[in-house]
Amino acid sequence: MLTKLxxxxxVKASSGAKGGDRLPSNWEAISFLDIVHAIEGKQSLFDCYVHEDPNCTIKNYASSRRKNGERIIVSNFxxxxxxxAKHFSYIIIKDINYL
Structure with a gap:
């Protein structure tokens, strides 16, 4: 995970005796969405549903709900x-201590 960040x-990584991982100087501007995108990628959480991925969690959930007679609308997802994503872009690291 640190490699992706x-x-x-x-994250700034440095090697050597005094090396390690540190936050960059602009750490206060890093949003929660920046972290999610760095780790998971910038593809939408729900893109797998549209692209017919058989391992898609959303697709599997929707299929199980349809079996129960419920209707799941992709546009709602x-x-x-x-x-x-918009909400996550407003949460910055500086604010996380206060949540």
Whole structure:
């Protein structure tokens, strides 16, 4: 995970006797969404549903709900994902201590 964060510039890694992982100087500007994107990638959480991925958690959930007679609307999932992403972009590391 630290490698992914380092590639995105969210963690500074240094080697040697005094080496280690540190936050960059602009750490206060890093959002929760930046961290999620660094670890999981920038693909939407719900893209697997649209692209027919057989391992898609959302698709499997929707299929199980349909078996119970419920209807799951994909556009609702996409809308929800956008709202979550927008909310995550407002949460910065500096704020996390206060949550």
């Amino acid at each position: 380092s590639k995105e510039g969210l 996409r809308c929800f994902a956008k709202k979550i």
